[in-house]
Amino acid sequence: xxxxxxxxxxxxxxxxxxxxxxxxxxxxxxxxxxxxxxxxxxxxxxxxxxxxxxxxxxxxxxxxxxxxxxxxxxxxxxxxxxxxxxxxxxxxxxxxxxxxxxxxxxxxxxxxxxxxxxxxxxxxxxxxxxxxxxxxxxxxxxxxxxxxxxxxxxxxxxxxxxxxxxxxxxxxxxxxxxxxxxxxxxxxxxxxxxxxxxxxxxxxxxxxxxxxxxxxxxxxxxxxxxxxxxxxxxxxxxxxxxxxxxxxxxxx
Amino acid sequence: xxxxxxxxxxxxxxxxxxxxxxxxxxxxxxxxxxxxxxxxxxxxxxxxxxxxxxxxxxxxxxxxxxxxxxxxxxxxxxxxxxxxxxxxxxxxxxxxxxxxxxxxxxxxxxxxxxxxxxxxxxxxxxxxxxxxxxxxxxxxxxxxxxxxxxxxxxxxxxxxxxxxxxxxxxxxxxxxxxxxxxxxxxxxxxxxxxxxxxxxxxxxxxxxxxxxxxxxxxxxxxxxxxxxxxxxxxxxxxxxxxxxxxxxxxxxxxxxxxxxxxxxxxxxxxxxxxxxxxxxxxxxxxxxxxxxxxxxxxxxxxxxxxxxxxxxxxxxxxxxxxxxxxxxxxxxxxxxxxxxxxxxxxxxxxxxxxxxxxxxxxxxxxxxxx
Numbered sequence: 066x067x068x069x070x071x072x073x074x075x076x077x078x079x080x081x082x083x084x085x086x087x088x089x090x091x092x093x094x095x096x097x098x099x100x101x102x103x104x105x106x107x108x109x110x111x112x113x114x115x116x117x118x119x120x121x122x123x124x125x126x127x128x129x130x131x132x133x134x135x136x137x138x139x140x141x142x143x144x145x146x147x148x149x150x151x152x153x154x155x156x157x158x159x160x161x162x163x164x165x166x167x168x169x170x171x172x173x174x175x176x177x178x179x180x181x182x183x184x185x186x187x188x189x190x191x192x193x194x195x196x197x198x199x200x201x202x203x204x205x206x207x208x209x210x211x212x213x214x215x216x217x218x219x220x221x222x223x224x225x226x227x228x229x230x231x232x233x234x235x236x237x238x239x240x241x242x243x244x245x246x247x248x249x250x251x252x253x254x255x256x257x258x259x260x261x262x263x264x265x266x267x268x269x270x271x272x273x274x275x276x277x278x279x280x281x282x283x284x285x286x287x288x289x290x291x292x293x294x295x296x297x298x299x300x301x302x303x304x305x306x307x308x309x310x311x312x313x314x315x316x317x
Numbered sequence: 318x319x320x321x322x323x324x325x326x327x328x329x330x331x332x333x334x335x336x337x338x339x340x341x342x343x344x345x346x347x348x349x350x351x352x353x354x355x356x357x358x359x360x361x362x363x364x365x366x367x368x369x370x371x372x373x374x375x376x377x378x379x380x381x382x383x384x385x386x387x388x389x390x391x392x393x394x395x396x397x398x399x400x401x402x403x404x405x406x407x408x409x410x411x412x413x414x415x416x417x418x419x420x421x422x423x424x425x426x427x428x429x430x431x432x433x434x435x436x437x438x439x440x441x442x443x444x445x446x447x448x449x450x451x452x453x454x455x456x457x458x459x460x461x462x463x464x465x466x467x468x469x470x471x472x473x474x475x476x477x478x479x480x481x482x483x484x485x486x487x488x489x490x491x492x493x494x495x496x497x498x499x500x501x502x503x504x505x506x507x508x509x510x511x512x513x514x515x516x517x518x519x520x521x522x523x524x525x526x527x528x529x530x531x532x533x534x535x536x537x538x539x540x541x542x543x544x545x546x547x548x549x550x551x552x553x554x555x556x557x558x559x560x561x562x563x564x565x566x567x568x569x570x571x572x573x574x575x576x577x578x579x580x581x582x583x584x585x586x587x588x589x590x591x592x593x594x595x596x597x598x599x600x601x602x603x604x605x606x607x608x609x610x611x612x613x614x615x616x617x618x619x620x621x622x623x624x625x626x627x628x629x630x631x632x633x634x635x636x637x638x639x640x641x642x643x644x645x646x647x648x649x650x651x652x653x654x655x656x657x658x659x660x661x662x663x664x665x666x667x668x669x670x671x672x673x674x675x676x677x678x679x680x681x682x683x684x685x686x687x
Contacts (some may be wrong), residue, residue, distance in 0.1 A: 066650075122368050123434075123435065148439045149588075151580060153577075154581075157588060196606050224588075
């Protein structure tokens with residue numbers, strides 16, 4: 066059988082977001098997205114994700130940055146750090162943490178989709194020769210990442226697997242630890258790809274000092290409409306997703 | 318119809334010297350039996366770094382052992398990745414020729430280009446280039462076999478005039494195939510006069526479309542070699558027993574484990590935005606992207622599992638679609654006992670195979686076709 070995650074979720078649960086399941090959806094127009102992928106070291110790869118998930122070989126870390134000049138919450142930037150994984154036979158990305166510069170949006174993402182989210186200052190800037198993203202916390206850069214030499218592609222070529230967010234999900238039985246599957250639809254207006262470049266990354270500031278990027282893989286930029294769907298599935302983080310997945314709304 | 322067995326050589330953890338040796342020993346025993354029973358082909362994949370899924374990184378060596386322990390079955394060396402970072406086309410031509418000699422002229426060469434980032438990234442190969450390098454490899458390899466001396470100035474590689482030795486026994490050269498998983502590769506196969514080695518389990522209608530477009534296209538092909546190989550094979554899971562329920566349970570164990578392990582691989586398409594890999598290879602057939610992770614892997618229509626009658630009925634459907642052959646996966650991660658695998662092969666050979674071997678083979682339509 067493939068390797069399975071062994072991340073100790075008890076420690077993560079102490080500051081995991083608390084959320085409730087609802088029909089809430091979120092539509093975001095005119096979002097710029099930068100995605101940069103790096104391989105990370107194999108050491109303790111199982112310990113990077115919860116037992117419900119399987120690691121990919123090799124393990125991959127994803128920097129996923131959104132910027133919108135307008136939204137119902139006003140302008141925002143959101144940067145996520147994700148680790149590639151599998152839930153059963155399906156590709157997923159485990160959210161390590163995220164930073165957002167719009168407190169109102171951050172609150173909604175946290176309470177409705179289980180985003181582990183922190184305040185930070187960030188920029189996503191697009192030039193003709195590069196697209197770059199910086200995240201600054203307490204005046205210290207914790208991420209400087211870029212796509213270099215953008216070349217047009219089709220949006221069909223870009224993939225963003227659904228996120229798996231560790232949260233305490235409140236229901237009639239109390240608050241239960243769950244991995245929340247976050248499904249997002251994208252409608253692309255344009256897309257580019259290019260060479261990934263990572264200048265600064267402080268993994269400890271993102272919540273896991275062992276996430277050390279080793280090999281660059283790819284970088285893409287997209288301008289699109291984003292629709293975050295209402296949560297349809299949650300999963301017991303302690304047992305394989307193939308056994309522990311629950312459909313939202315069905316008895317558990 | 319022709320029938321083959323398809324070897325991934327998957328090794329479940331924990332890995333020990335004994336576990337890898339046992340998987341290879343079991344596979345060789347299956348190959349010997351397949352030879353005795355009248356199976357037409359044994360295919361061995363070439364994969365690198367695919368933990369548990371496939372420990373078959375030196376298939377030419379494994380197939381040499383197969384060749385030395387058999388007398389009749391054809392030796393399918395494929396799919397050989399035609400990617401310079403993996404190996405030069407010179408080495409592919411040389412090793413294949415040696416295998417053809419040692420097998421007494423039984424070699425079939427399957428070509429391809431890898432579909433996983435695990436492999437391509439491991440060799441630091443550029444996924445954007447693999448379709449182009451494959452195209453160059455399949456053009457030069459038959460020339461290396463047929464010409465006394467050969468020289469080349471190309472995109473993927475170049476060489477001054479040298480004799481690429483030895484030469485294969487089969488003249489003008491061994492049959493060549495291409496693995497077909499990405500949409501459109503069947504057209505590439507047809508245009509180049511290559512056999513179509515289907516590696517994607519799928520439905521009848523989708524398969525029929527592919528076979529029909531291949532058949533119509535190959536009639537006007539420009540073959541890369543000295544002859545056209547116009548065979549179209551597909552892949553399936555074989556589990557055959559008198560107790561149909563037992564056969565299906567065993568077969569689904571193999572199919573489910575195969576699907577599960579294949580889905581763990583990191584496809585090139587998944588991590589790299591590229592036109593070069595329009596699909597994730599065989600993975601989309603094995604998972605539904607938007608569904609629940611809790612959904613069990615399902616078997617597909619036309620799966621060759623059950624009683625001999627069930628299996629024969631499924632094969633007739635594939636035959637009607639237009640396939641010339643089926644290569645069977647009958648074991649994966651050693652999830653069914655070796656004895657069951659051998660019994661399933663025996664029963665298949667005894668009761669199913671003769672139903673498809675009676676009629677003389679239809680003569681190919683294309684002039685010069687082998």
